[in-house]
Amino acid sequence: MRRPQRRALAKQSRAKDGDEIRLLEAWIDAGKPLPGTKPPPLAKAAAGDYSDYGASTRFDELPLSKKTKDALRKAGYKEMSEIQRAALPHALCGHDVLGAAKTGSGKTLAFVIPVIEKLYREKWSQEDGVGCIILSPTNDLAGQIWEVVRKVGKHHNFSGGAIVKRTGIEQEKERINSLNILVCTPGRLVQHFDETPNFDCSNLQILVLDEADQILDKNFKSQVDIILSQIPKARQTLLFSATQTKSVKDLARVSLKNPEYISVHEQASTATPDNLEQCAMIVPLEQKLNMLWSFIKRHLKSKILVFLSSVKQVKFVYEIFKKLRPGIPLKCMHGRMKYEVQQAIVAEFSESTSVLFSTDIFSRGLDIGNVDWVVQVDCPESVALYIHRVGRTARYNKKGKSLIFLCPEEERMLEKLKATESKIPINVRKPKVEQLEQISQNVAAVLVKFPNLQQLGKRAFVTYLKSVYLQGDKEVFDLSRFSAESFAAYASSLGLPVTPKIRFVSHKKNVSKKDMKDIDVKQMKHKAEVIEINPQVNRYMLADDGPDDDILYPKKPNTDANIYDGLDDILSPKVPGTDTHMAGSEALEKEEAEDKHAQACGNKGQVRR
CATH class of the missing domain: 3.40.50.300 (P-loop containing nucleotide triphosphate hydrolases)
Incomplete structure (x- = not known):
């Protein structure tokens, strides 16, 4: 096409856009919703007190440009959701x-x-x-x-x-x-x-x-x-x-x-999706890995998202379960992975039945279809984080299920979840301990065969205790409630031959003077020393998953009836399955080396057009 013709067409297009813009502005101004106006219920959408587009239920009824309406139609967006009906008239x-x-x-x-x-x-x-x-x-x-x-x-x-x-x-x-x-x-x-x-x-x-x-x-x-x-x-x-x-x-x-x-859901009876069935189990710390393994073996045909509190825990549980081969593909995801790897894992998880072990990088916003179960192995830091985690399932009016493991020392979180103001309909189920599949000896055997995993297991142990210690809500997270025996049993459940030595911050070189003003020294059971620092420092320190030499201090050695069917046989004997696992994962040694380079990688980016 010759240049004069292109210029003429461009001018004609601009003139056409100008006419549409004037029409849209007049439409928006004439039907502008009053402050505080909410859309009427769907059954009363024709009420005369509302502007035409303020009461609309479909995107093509809104004052939108033809280009936008065409794109929405081709993408399959027709009916508006509640938040879209309520927000779009005001935002436009x-x-x-x-x-x-x-x-x-x-x-x-x-x-x-x-x-x-x-x-x-x-x-x-x-x-x-x-x-x-x-x-x-x-x-x-x-x-x-x-x-x-x-x-x-x-x-x-x-x-x-x-x-x-x-x-x-x-x-x-x-x-x-x-x-x-x-x-x-x-x-x-x-x-x-x-x-x-x-x-x-x-x-x-x-x-x-x-x-x-x-x-x-x-x-x-x-x-x-x-x-x-x-x-x-x-x-x-x-x-x-x-x-x-x-x-x-x-x-x-x-x-x-x-x-x-x-x-739009302020008056709703629940703060979580209506089609989400939620359950909590009180599980001793040393039984969590056994419980997770038993659960996965019982749900080999489900898409399961598992939340753990630290990168090292995600790496360790993924590597150990991969070696033990539960019979379902396994994946892991955390913030120290390169962006391309994260995107590939998200795409694979979206398209297949598998188990994804993840930190809270996956807890917000990401839209993955058809997740059957969300399992929280570690307690979330708040009720709000719990809501975001379980929100990865039961999306867009689909059904979903969630399960959370809470230590007896964390039962205060269960009280918060069940509180009336939380609007979380969660059921409590006692695990059938006699049906748990004990894998501690198998895990220990894996550590003997793969010595590099033993160091990772120690780091998983340390970072879990670190994450509990650094949480701000001491009503829920208080290491002084745990005994030395429970720590030893937890280490044994990870296959570790001895309990790693741990120590907490006890000198000022890690903390500024203004943050050390309210130091409070408490005694743990068995005379283990714990020093609590200003909670305002804790959250920033938690983001650092580096060496713990300056963080850890050497230490001396009623059930609800209405439970959904998916949990009735949660701990039944294992179901035979094929030995499959995620192929093409990076070697553990390479991941450990990349950890040291994580900060440099974390600041890289690219603009996509």
């Missing part, structure tokens, strides 16, 4: 939104559509630079959000990308100023503010915080404060999460202007 007309809804309810589309439409109506182009920033707590979730942006915006001409841990920051620096939609973690964005010449977000139109409660907590505080200081206050802001904050201090930080607080 420019209101700030604070949205809360159960996991798996469609929150991503509730902010992606307003982003696309806002930039379209503003006639945004590459020359205008960054028009939208979407912040995510993890790289994996950022990549998943970007895929949704690509689907919805496929017919628009916006540039965009997700910054993820891949190649390096130099490639990103060359392209980031030409991106209209930027999806990233707070840390990566701060790095660009510090290092990228002329990186400018002064024209930003809309800021989105996904999993906002996590992004606004103290772990991201310094990074978020830097970001907010670099972007204009005159913008639209959207905050979404399953467990949303109402803190006035937090909302003031992000400069929300008369936000619409939308909690």
